[in-house]
Amino acid sequence: MAASASSSLISSRSPIKLTSLSSLRWKLPVSVSLPRHQRRRASPVFVVVSMDAKPTVLVAEKLGEAGLALLKDFANVDCSYNLSPEELCTKISLCDALIVRSGTKVSREVFESSGGRLKVVGRAGVGIDNVDLGAATEHGCLVVNAPTANTVAAAEHGIALLTAMARNVAQADASIKAGKWQRNKYVGVSLVGKTLAVMGFGKVGTEVARRAKGLGMHIIAHDPYAPADRAHALGVELVSFDEAIKTADFISLHMPLTPATSKILNDENFAKMKKGVRIINVARGGVIDEEALVRALDAGIVAQAALDVFTVEPPPKDSRLIQHENVTVTPHLGASTMEAQEGVAIEIAEAVVGALRGELAATAVNAPMVPAEVLTELKPYVTLAEKLGRLAVQLVAGGSGVKSVKVSYASARAPDDLDTRLLRAMVTKGLIEPISSVFVNLVNADFTAKQRGVRISEERVILDGSPEKPLETIQVQIANVESRFASAISESGEVTVEGKVKDGVPHLTKVGAFEVDVSLEGNIILCRQVDQPGMIGTVGSILGEENVNVSFMSVGRIAPRKQAVMAIGVDEHPSKSALKRIGEIPAVEEFVFLDL
Numbered sequence: 298m299a300a301s302a303s304s305s306l307i308s309s310r311s312p313i314k315l316t317s318l319s320s321l322r323w324k325l326p327v328s329v330s331l332p333r334h335q336r337r338r339a340s341p342v343f344v345v346v347s348m349d350a351k352p353t354v355l356v357a358e359k360l361g362e363a364g365l366a367l368l369k370d371f372a373n374v375d376c377s378y379n380l381s382p383e384e385l386c387t388k389i390s391l392c393d394a395l396i397v398r399s400g401t402k403v404s405r406e407v408f409e410s411s412g413g414r415l416k417v418v419g420r421a422g423v424g425i426d427n428v429d430l431g432a433a434t435e436h437g438c439l440v441v442n443a444p445t446a447n448t449v450a451a452a453e454h455g456i457a458l459l460t461a462m463a464r465n466v467a468q469a470d471a472s473i474k475a476g477k478w479q480r481n482k483y484v485g486v487s488l489v490g491k492t493l494a495v496m497g498f499g500k501v502g503t504e505v506a507r508r509a510k511g512l513g514m515h516i517i518a519h520d521p522y523a524p525a526d527r528a529h530a531l532g533v534e535l536v537s538f539d540e541a542i543k544t545a546d547f548i549s550l551h552m553p554l555t556p557a558t559s560k561i562l563n564d565e566n567f568a569k570m571k572k573g574v575r576i577i578n579v580a581r582g583g584v585i586d587e588e589a590l591v592r593a594l595d596a597g598i599v600a601q602a603a604l605d606v607f608t609v610e611p612p613p614k615d616s617r618l619i620q621h622e623n624v625t626v627t628p629h630l631g632a633s634t635m636e637a638q639e640g641v642a643i644e645i646a647e648a649v650v651g652a653l654r655g656e657l658a659a660t661a662v663n664a665p666m667v668p669a670e671v672l673t674e675l676k677p678y679v680t681l682a683e684k685l686g687r688l689a690v691q692l693v694a695g696g697s698g699v700k701s702v703k704v705s706y707a708s709a710r711a712p713d714d715l716d717t718r719l720l721r722a723m724v725t726k727g728l729i730e731p732i733s734s735v736f737v738n739l740v741n742a743d744f745t746a747k748q749r750g751v752r753i754s755e756e757r758v759i760l761d762g763s764p765e766k767p768l769e770t771i772q773v774q775i776a777n778v779e780s781r782f783a784s785a786i787s788e789s790g791e792v793t794v795e796g797k798v799k800d801g802v803p804h805l806t807k808v809g810a811f812e813v814d815v816s817l818e819g820n821i822i823l824c825r826q827v828d829q830p831g832m833i834g835t836v837g838s839i840l841g842e843e844n845v846n847v848s849f850m851s852v853g854r855i856a857p858r859k860q861a862v863m864a865i866g867v868d869e870h871p872s873k874s875a876l877k878r879i880g881e882i883p884a885v886e887e888f889v890f891l892d893l
């Protein structure tokens with residue numbers, strides 16, 4: 298049954314070993330062939346597709362052969378290049394994954410057109426500004442990228458543009474091919490001793506700095522998020538944005554395109570630069586206001602620019618910027634070396650195949666990343682969290698809207714040592730999936746809860762003792778609702794369930810004020826009765842007669858011969874008549890069947 302399959306998770310960006318988590322894959326299909334209710338029960342926290350049928354991967358831009366071979370071993374691969382937006386939207390409903398470079402816009406329409414089938418978008422490169430991340434998250438679609446394989450290629454291209462620009466290589470080449478010999482016109486500038494400002498001291502920026510140092514340049518860098526010690530280790534000084542652009546002879550751009558960096562080089566900032574500054578851009582065209590750059594070139598503030606990327610790609614043929622004689626351009630070639638493209642193809646193919654298999658995604662862009670060792674430890678608690686969510690919501694009476702949920706984690710660990718994002722996502726999944734048609738995973742859990750107006754707060758209860766286990770108990774409480782099983786309401790008025798992990802197996806240990814102990818491996822019947830001899834036998838025999846296997850029974854009572862709650866774990870779904878017979882036992886005051 299579904300409960301035997303566990304959940305698949307997401308990890309940190311650092312390379313990780315997945316073997317210990319391979320058992321986390323869901324075996325049940327989530328493909329279109331299954332009835333909806335079964336699909337919901339089988340849906341993992343993270344991904345993805347049927348392990349029975351081959352998934353389909355649409356490769357929408359050219360990808361290196363080694364990557365294609367990896368994909369073909371696992372999936373049906375449809376290589377369709379140069380699709381129009383309409384064609385992409387039509388095809389996508391038949392695809393489980395999509396792989397693109399920077400030339401394909403993966404817009405909201407693409408996610409909407411996929412009808413929920415698209416589960417992974419792989420960006421074969423770094424920049425994900427062509428993917429609508431918000432829409433991906435809302436649709437529970439994981440976005441992965443290949444952030445490392447083209448770093449050196451981009452840095453080398455930056456240096457190529459820097460040196461070619463300084464010595465007018467492109468212009469002189471065009472001139473000589475036009476039959477001219479203009480030695481005086483193409484006198485260049487030297488690099489040694491000049492100041493280069495690296496804007497964005499990430500992977501590419503760092504490699505550019507390293508190489509430019511070898512050319513004898515003085516390097517400064519601006520990056521609000523880069524650690525100063527990494528810069529110092531390379532002999533690079535981190536400075537403010539203004540200081541960087543005011544003092545540099547050369548400015549090389551290496552930041553992502555974000556709302557904060559969009560058109561960051563504009564009229565106002567060009568006016569602050571040294572007259573005769575030279576600009577290199579191998580990041581994204583949109584970080585420069587291109588019209589302002591033309592004005593700065595015309596005014597002589599910017600002596601030269603070397604650009605690999607443009608706001609619109611390809612740029613209009615008659616663009617003044619492209620045609621400007623002091624501008625050197627290449628058609629977004631930064632990542633285009635044989636080596637980088639093979640590397641990127643392998644990196645993205647591995648990420649996409651892994652994600653489709655339900656393994657950890659080390660390069661997830663739109664999901665919280667939880668380190669692999671934390672995941673291994675949290676695995677049984679992840680299942681517990683989902684089951685408690687499922688139980689709690691089924692205890693709510695129809696018509697009561699679930700709006701306010703509190704999840705309490707009791708642990709001897711220091712709060713910083715326990716990452717609860719994954720557990721919160723799983724409680725959310727458990728709460729929402731039984732009452733909706735939404736597929737909830739780690740990618741879209743917070744969004745889905747917010748969209749449905751469910752506020753999930755978290756509380757840490759710090760326990761004394763040794764913090765060997767990550768958690769002692771997880772408690773889920775739903776406030777301001779009525780319950781189908783009155784005994785599930787705690788003294789403080791919330792539907793309350795609590796559980797713990799025993800020998801690696803999740804157990805329900807509390808319902809309302811009643812302590813019980815039942816393994817959360819099958820389904821559960823909760824009965825409130827007057828505590829008296831023979832009750833376990835009576836209920837057990839009814840279930841036996843109805844061919845329902847009882848896996849666990851536990852009774853929690855207020856006091857002997859007073860009210861008690863019996864929790865019965867059952868392997869099968871009892872028939873209506875079995876449940877009716879239990880309800881008719883005179884001592885039974887209320888009962889509920891809970892589907893896990």
Ligand SMILES: NC(=O)c1ccc[n+]([C@@H]2O[C@H](COP(=O)([O-])OP(=O)(O)OC[C@H]3O[C@@H](n4cnc5c(N)ncnc54)[C@H](O)[C@@H]3O)[C@@H](O)[C@H]2O)c1
Nearest residue numbers: 424451497498499500501520522551552553579580631632
């Ligand atoms: N031309 C190409 O073919 C090509 C190839 C590879 C990468 N790129 C582009 O280069 C850029 C850098 O890639 P990367 O792999 O080094 O990414 P990265 O994430 O490793 O580095 C980006 C750095 O920019 C910094 N940053 C963010 N906001 C900033 C701001 N407002 N000011 C200054 N710095 C800021 C970040 O802190 C980070 O350190 C990206 O835009 C990427 O798309 C282009």
Ligand SMILES: O=C(O)[C@H](O)COP(=O)(O)O
Nearest residue numbers: 398399400422423424632
């Ligand atoms: O962000 C990147 O990785 C580069 O811009 C490369 O883009 P490309 O894959 O379209 O060459």
